[in-house]
Amino acid sequence: MKKGIIMAFLAAGLTVALLAACASTPAYRLPAKHPNIYELGDRREFCTKCHGYKKTPVDFERYNHTPLFTESHRLVAYQDQRICALCHEQSFCNDCHVTQTELKPSIKNQTENYRRMQHRGEYLSRHRIDGRLDPTSCYRCHGNPQSSQTCRPCHG
Amino acid sequence: MKLHKGFTLGVTMLAAALLLAPVTGSAASLGITSDTIVRLYERDDNGGRQRSLLPVYEFLRLDYTAPKTPGLSLHAYGWGRVNLRDDFGNADDTADGELLYAYLDYLDPKNRDYQVRLGRQYIFEGVTRESVDGVYVKTDLVPTVTASAYAGFPVNVEDVKGRGGDWIYGARVAQGIPGRYDVALAYKHTGNHGSTDEQFLGADVTLLLPASITLLGHTTWNLVTGGWGEHSYELRLPFKAFELRPFYQRYRYEDFLNRRPGGSAPFRFMSQLGEKVDIAGTEAFWYPAENMEFGARYKHYEYDKRYGAADMYTVLAAVRRKIFSEVGVEFGRVEGDIAQNRYYLGRAYVYWDIAPAFVTADVVYVNYDDGNVYSMYGKDSAFFASVGAGRKFLDKALNVKLSLDYSQDPYFDKDYRGTLAVSYAFGK
Numbered sequence: 125m126k127k128g129i130i131m132a133f134l135a136a137g138l139t140v141a142l143l144a145a146c147a148s149t150p151a152y153r154l155p156a157k158h159p160n161i162y163e164l165g166d167r168r169e170f171c172t173k174c175h176g177y178k179k180t181p182v183d184f185e186r187y188n189h190t191p192l193f194t195e196s197h198r199l200v201a202y203q204d205q206r207i208c209a210l211c212h213e214q215s216f217c218n219d220c221h222v223t224q225t226e227l228k229p230s231i232k233n234q235t236e237n238y239r240r241m242q243h244r245g246e247y248l249s250r251h252r253i254d255g256r257l258d259p260t261s262c263y264r265c266h267g268n269p270q271s272s273q274t275c276r277p278c279h280g
Numbered sequence: 281m282k283l284h285k286g287f288t289l290g291v292t293m294l295a296a297a298l299l300l301a302p303v304t305g306s307a308a309s310l311g312i313t314s315d316t317i318v319r320l321y322e323r324d325d326n327g328g329r330q331r332s333l334l335p336v337y338e339f340l341r342l343d344y345t346a347p348k349t350p351g352l353s354l355h356a357y358g359w360g361r362v363n364l365r366d367d368f369g370n371a372d373d374t375a376d377g378e379l380l381y382a383y384l385d386y387l388d389p390k391n392r393d394y395q396v397r398l399g400r401q402y403i404f405e406g407v408t409r410e411s412v413d414g415v416y417v418k419t420d421l422v423p424t425v426t427a428s429a430y431a432g433f434p435v436n437v438e439d440v441k442g443r444g445g446d447w448i449y450g451a452r453v454a455q456g457i458p459g460r461y462d463v464a465l466a467y468k469h470t471g472n473h474g475s476t477d478e479q480f481l482g483a484d485v486t487l488l489l490p491a492s493i494t495l496l497g498h499t500t501w502n503l504v505t506g507g508w509g510e511h512s513y514e515l516r517l518p519f520k521a522f523e524l525r526p527f528y529q530r531y532r533y534e535d536f537l538n539r540r541p542g543g544s545a546p547f548r549f550m551s552q553l554g555e556k557v558d559i560a561g562t563e564a565f566w567y568p569a570e571n572m573e574f575g576a577r578y579k580h581y582e583y584d585k586r587y588g589a590a591d592m593y594t595v596l597a598a599v600r601r602k603i604f605s606e607v608g609v610e611f612g613r614v615e616g617d618i619a620q621n622r623y624y625l626g627r628a629y630v631y632w633d634i635a636p637a638f639v640t641a642d643v644v645y646v647n648y649d650d651g652n653v654y655s656m657y658g659k660d661s662a663f664f665a666s667v668g669a670g671r672k673f674l675d676k677a678l679n680v681k682l683s684l685d686y687s688q689d690p691y692f693d694k695d696y697r698g699t700l701a702v703s704y705a706f707g708k
Contacts, residue, residue, distance in 0.1 A: 151423055152458050153392040162603055173570070179488055180459035185518065186486075186494060190565055191575040191596050191608075196525075199496040199514060202484055203454070203462065204426075205404045214381055214402055215313075215341050215357040221402060223411045223435050224378045226361060227337065232317065234683040234699050235668040237629040237642045238598075238606045245627070245644030245664035246689040252655060253614060253621050253648075257581055257590045258557070259550050260510075260531045264409075268436035269542030280545040 152181035158210040165211045168193065168238060182207070194240050198264075223270045309347050312706040315339040321697040334365040351389035356382035380411070394419040403430055406452035406466025407482035407500055411435035414448070426454045426464075437472045439542055445474030461487045477540050479503035493517050500536075507535035525563040532556045556584040561592075571600040588617030604633035619650035636676070640668040640683070651690065662689035679703040 158164060168191075171184035179185075186200055187207060201208055208217070219229040220242060230244040237244075242265075243251070255262050266272050317337040324330055339359045346352040360377030367374050383399030397416040403409070405428065414432010431449035438446065448470045456462025463485050470478040481501040488494055494516040500509040514527040537551040561579040568574070574597045581590040592615070598608035612625035629642040644664040651660030668683035680702050687695040 151391075151420065153420065156387055156392070167603070177492070179492070180457070183459040183488065183494070185492070186496075186516070190523075190563070191573055191598055192563055192577055192594075196514075196563065199484070199498055199512065201404055202406060202498060203464065203486060208404075213341065213343070213357075214355065215339075217402065217404070218357065218380050221404070221409060222378075222380060225359065226335075226376065227317070231319075231699070232315075232339075234666060234685070234701070235631070235638070235640045235670055235681045237640055237666075238608070238631045244642070246646070246662040246687050246691075249648070249656060249662050249690045250623065250625075250646055253616065253623060255546070256587070256621060257592075257614070257616055258559070259533070259546065260536055260557070263537050263547055267538065267540075267543060267547060269439060269540070270436045272542075272544035272547070275544035275546070 154182070154206050154210065165213065165216055166236070168240075169211075191240065194242065220265060224273060309345045310707050311341075311343040313341040314702075314704045314706070316702045318700040319697065320699075321695070331366040333363070333368070335361050335363050335368075337361045351387045353385045353387075354383075355385060358382075393421050400435065406450070406464060406484060407468045407480040408450050408452075408466065410448060410468075410470075412448055424455055424457060426452075426456075428452050434470050434472075437470065437477060437540075437542065441473060445471060447471040456486070459488065461485075472541065476504060478538055480509070491517075502535035502538070504538070505535045507532050509536040521567045523565045525565075527559075527561060527563070529559040530556065531559075553586060554584075555586055558582045573598050587621070590614070590616040590621065602633070604631070604635075604638070606631050620653055622649035623647060636673070637669065637671040640666070640670075642666045656690045659690040663687065664689070677705050 162169075168189040170188045172188055175182075175184040177185055190196075218225075219232055225232075228241075228243050228247075230241040233239060233241065251262075262275075266275050315338070317339070319333070319335050319337075321333050322330065323333060337359060338361075339357070341357040342355070344354040346354075356379075358377065358379040358381075360375070362375045379400060381400050381402060383397045383401040386396045388394045395416075395418045398414075400411065400413045401416060402411050403416055408430075411434070412430055412432045413435060414430060416428065416430040418426065418428035420426050429449075429451040431447075433443055433446050434448040448468070450466065450468035452464055452466040454462050454464035456464075464483065466480075466482040466484070468478060468480045468482075469476065479502070481503060482499065484496075484498045486494065486496050495513070496516070497511075497513040499511050501507070502509045508530075509532060511530045512527070513529075514525055517524045517526075533550050533553060533555045537547045539548050539551045559579055559581055561577065564576045566574040575595070577592075577594040579592040581587075581592070583589070591613075593613045594610065595612075596608060596610040598606055600606045607630045608628070610625070610627040614621070614623050614625075616622050624647045625644070626646075627642070627644045629640070631640045632638060642665070644662075646662045648656065648660045648662075652658055664685070664687045666683055666685040668681060670679060670681035672679050681700070683699045683701075685695075685697040685699070687697075689695075
């Protein structure tokens with residue numbers, strides 16, 4: 125089964141290469157950084173305000189920071205972290221995506237309440253219910269041996 | 281040990297940078313950001329012992345662009361903490377810290393066709409969201425194809441036994457036309473003390489459909505357990521000032537909640553239950569004006585074995601003024617199968633910019649349907665309030681923020697905390 129999956133993976137990779145060989149779309153390259161305006165990397169902003177709704181070469185509508193963006197950005201982030209890096213330094217992501225920290229994101233940035241960060245307020249009692257209903261949402265950030273240090277004092 | 285790896289390293293890095301700055305770098309090529317956070321709170325332990333806590337945190341970031349080598353830059357970030365009064369309860373808690381990243385980055389200065397990173401770094405793509413000590417390469421040299429690969433030591437599995445036999449490597453290959461579609465395959469292999477800890481295959485897709493509808497998707501296959509870990513798919517349907525985002529997710533705990541050694545017990549326990557969960561729902565947004573937004577989300581959880589179904593409802597609204605000021609409210613309901621798994625949540629917040637100063641306030645109230653359980657000490661609500669203020673100085677390079685928090689909840693009768701945060705951006 126394992127070999128079959130790996131073979132399928134390789135075959136798909138070859139198909140991708142074949143598609144690439146056939147393609148003739150002119151190359152587009154993202155800039156390294158967005159111009160630093162209006163504290164852009166620290167704000168929850170809508171890219172389409174300036175960039176509009178044109179779909180190519182970048183579909184900026186996809187990256188609009190909706191009020192629920194904190195919880196639903198992973199699908200777009202997995203696909204090209206360079207888009208995130210246009211406005212955010214890696215340290216910005218490390219507020220949540222971190223190997224080890226003692227300050228939950230909402231405490232580290234207590235006055236930036238417009239960012240709707242995870243676990244805002246008293247979360248200790250609420251996490252019993254959220255964790256029971258959807259442990260996968262806990263696992264994403266607390267699943268590895270280093271980051272699960274926040275869980276181990278109580279849960280082992 | 282952590283002190284040496286994090287705090288001392290960070291302080292050394294700052295000192296070195298400051299020493300080198302006048303010689304090698306102008307303000308434009310060297311940026312240093314310092315965030316100092318001082319927290320003050322009092323705690324009563326179970327045994328009646330009173331502790332006064334005054335931890336001081338320093339988050340330090342350095343970004344240096346080599347002026348004579350276009351495309352080359354250095355980036356580093358870490359944190360350290362010392363306790364100025366009582367410790368957190370453990371003998372080794374007096375000081376702690378962590379180097380979060382420190383890497384050299386080289387981006388092809390001519391066409392931006394390839395990028396190489398060397399050092400400690402975070403990698404977010406495909407099936408990977410890991411901290412790695414190693415090398416990462418990404419290239420767009422082949423038209424319509426983006427390929428990336430990395431290899432090194434995983435930071436996340438480091439433990440008291442050290443790093444012998446730890447390794448991580450992976451890759452992602454994507455083919456697509458930017459903005460139209462892309463399809464990608466990804467692979468990740470993590471070793472811990474000589475044995476395979478994780479081995480994932482993943483696929484992700486983005487597809488622009490007619491009427492500006494977008495499909496986003498992500499699937500993982502766990503090669504260690506031989507099963508699908510996750511399927512997450514989402515449609516985005518914009519219509520004038522409205523947008524609907526229906527989604528579907530499916531997780532198999534055995535294949536998603538890895539039984540990796542060193543992880544926390546609940547994940548290892550749940551991964552053995554043979555449980556699966558299907559999550560379906562939608563997000564909806566309405567933007568009646570540029571400065572006004574309404575959002576809603578509904579999630580329905582359907583379990584294979586352990587619990588009955590559950591629902592989660594969220595509605596929120598926010599109004600902005602002149603980019604920076606914002607007022608928002610939120611209401612939520614979690615409705616599990618039994619009363620112990622149900623609660624209401626309400627939140628209101630304001631961030632008001634009166635440049636160069638600002639004031640903030642935040643209130644969160646949670647009401648539990650059944651607080652009469654062991655872990656809730658018979659209490660059925662939690663209240664949290666925070667007020668803050670801040671001011672920018674020195675042409676916005678210095679930012680001083682103060683917040684005072686109050687909490688009354690199942691774990692604390694009256695919890696007062698104060699936080700002073702001072703951010704300084706050198707080279708801004």
